[in-house]
Amino acid sequence: xxxxxxxxxxxxxxxxxxxxxxxxxxxxxxxxxxxxxxxxxxxxxxxxxxxxxxxxxxxxxxxxxxxxxxxxxxxxxxxxxxxxxxxxxxxxxxxxxxxxxxxxxxxxxxxxxxxxxxxxxxxxxxxxxxxxxxxxxxxxxxxxxxxxxxxxxxxxxxxxxxxxxxxxxxxxxxxxxxxxxxxxxxxxxxxxxxxxxxxxxxxxxxxxxxxxxxxxxxxxxxxxxxxxxxxxxxxxxxxxxxxxxxxxxxxxxxxxxxxxxxxxx
Amino acid sequence: xxxxxxxxxxxxxxxxxxxxxxxxxxxxxxxxxxxxxxxxxxxxxxxxxxxxxxxxxxxxxxxxxxxxxxxxxxxxxxxxxxxxxxxxxxxxxxxxxxxxxxxxxxxxxxxxxxxxxxxxxxxxxxxxxxxxxxxxxxxxxxxxxxxxxxxxxxxxxxxxxxxxxxxxxxxxxxxxxxxxxxxxxxxxxxxxxxxxxxxxxxxxxxxxxxxxxxxxxxxxxxxxxxx
Numbered sequence: 001x002x003x004x005x006x007x008x009x010x011x012x013x014x015x016x017x018x019x020x021x022x023x024x025x026x027x028x029x030x031x032x033x034x035x036x037x038x039x040x041x042x043x044x045x046x047x048x049x050x051x052x053x054x055x056x057x058x059x060x061x062x063x064x065x066x067x068x069x070x071x072x073x074x075x076x077x078x079x080x081x082x083x084x085x086x087x088x089x090x091x092x093x094x095x096x097x098x099x100x101x102x103x104x105x106x107x108x109x110x111x112x113x114x115x116x117x118x119x120x121x122x123x124x125x126x127x128x129x130x131x132x133x134x135x136x137x138x139x140x141x142x143x144x145x146x147x148x149x150x151x152x153x154x155x156x157x158x159x160x161x162x163x164x165x166x167x168x169x170x171x172x173x174x175x176x177x178x179x180x181x182x183x184x185x186x187x188x189x190x191x192x193x194x195x196x197x198x199x200x201x202x203x204x205x206x207x208x209x210x211x212x213x214x215x216x217x218x219x220x221x222x223x224x225x226x227x228x229x230x231x232x233x234x235x236x237x238x239x240x241x242x243x244x245x246x247x248x249x250x251x252x253x254x255x256x257x258x259x260x261x262x263x264x265x
Numbered sequence: 266x267x268x269x270x271x272x273x274x275x276x277x278x279x280x281x282x283x284x285x286x287x288x289x290x291x292x293x294x295x296x297x298x299x300x301x302x303x304x305x306x307x308x309x310x311x312x313x314x315x316x317x318x319x320x321x322x323x324x325x326x327x328x329x330x331x332x333x334x335x336x337x338x339x340x341x342x343x344x345x346x347x348x349x350x351x352x353x354x355x356x357x358x359x360x361x362x363x364x365x366x367x368x369x370x371x372x373x374x375x376x377x378x379x380x381x382x383x384x385x386x387x388x389x390x391x392x393x394x395x396x397x398x399x400x401x402x403x404x405x406x407x408x409x410x411x412x413x414x415x416x417x418x419x420x421x422x423x424x425x426x427x428x429x430x431x432x433x434x435x436x437x438x439x440x441x442x443x444x445x446x447x448x449x450x451x452x453x454x455x456x457x458x459x460x461x462x463x464x465x466x467x468x469x470x471x472x473x474x475x476x477x478x479x480x481x482x483x484x485x486x487x488x489x490x491x492x
Contacts, residue, residue: 151395151413151414152395155414159396194413
């Protein structure tokens with residue numbers, strides 16, 4: 001079977017690309033899929049930290065591309081999931097070390113090795129973004145429910161359309177249902193209304209995500225975590241399953257729930 | 266592998282070589298460029314060169330000298346691309362091209378009107394996303410939204426069958442009779458001729474509106490009425 005190559009990108013920095021890649025990868029791998037993540041942020045590598053694999057790095061993406069090691073040597077096996085791998089970014093180089101055609105070649109080589117390749121794109125719309133999307137079969141655009149992040153996502157979707165990368169799918173990250181209810185935050189509907197692309201997941205704001213990120217243990221494996229559930233749902237939707245969206249309102253106040261039960265909205 | 270970095274990039278085009286010069290002092294860059302060409306004489310022999318100088322300002326003397334030195338090496342300077350109008354003018358003065366087939370920046374699209382008169386319109390059946398800029402010397406009709414960060418600059422009127430949340434400039438060449446209408450007019454900014462308006466009465470319930478200049482020459486928008 002040939003792997004599907006998925007790139008996660010956003011335009012704006014800090015909206016959760018790396019966290020999403022780590023969690024979706026963990027969710028896919030926990031269901032038995034063979035997954036390889038590639039950290040595309042050369043010079044500012046993070047994905048190894050989020051996945052808790054930084055002390056195992058010997059070779060990196062640029063080493064593979066420049067032929068200093070074989071592909072398999074740069075694939076670091078995850079601590080918990082035996083079929084999850086990471087190809088880390090080089091920390092001492094910059095984006096000019098990789099070209100779009102390098103990524104296409106690397107991804108093609110990976111197609112026979114795994115079932116899923118997840119590429120973590122750097123922020124921005126320059127060279128790093130270009131090579132990160134070059135090989136993608138599917139692009140996931142991630143945004144926060146903030147005006148600035150949504151505008152950048154809009155720009156990125158426009159660039160993807162111009163590159164004829166096929167329809168992007170949208171992840172809305174760090175949605176806070178109670179802020180939405182008080183009209184202090186854009187709702188998922190507002191975001192979709194503007195961006196007009198297919199929604200593949202809404203991840204609620206959740207403190208456990210930060211804890212997991214700092215510990216190097218993505219929370220997608222934690223059954224109780226709401227954000228973890230959201231990432232597992234995204235993984236299932238990527239695999240073509242029809243999963244209903246979570247009812248994030250159930251986190252609302254007791255009074256709100258009473259009102260709903262009483263049928264008053 | 267050669268680890269030296271040159272202050273320019275060389276790319277093959279369909280009909281020549283594109284050399285992009287990074288920012289820096291031209292007097293220092295020119296010898297570096299000539300040296301590079303000299304070092305790879307076999308590669309450059311007989312080449313047609315497009316030089317992208319970014320925002321650098323080059324005077325007539327600079328360009329003449331460069332053209333002569335290049336031709337000594339068997340290289341012909343064909344075009345100079347620049348963001349600086351001065352450099353562009355200089356290049357035109359010397360009979361050099363200042364555009365190649367791919368205009369830049371990529372997202373700006375300019376359309377030409379032939380002899381169709383004043384009533385030419387450009388019809389766009391898509392949503393204009395952030396970063397898109399449409400310039401047109403006639404009217405513009407959009408079947409879709411104009412998102413924040415997108416811009417339309419038209420010499421005529423602009424009609425949007427959708428939401429306007431970006432920037433629209435109608436009557437860009439000074440036509441004060443130009444108007445802008447949309448199903449939902451919530452722009453970041455509207456301009457008609459030389460008037461700019463940032464905060465038109467925002468509607469809580471969107472309805473079709475027309476913006477134009479009133480008798481005092483001020484930009485105003487009024488709900489559209491069937492009459």
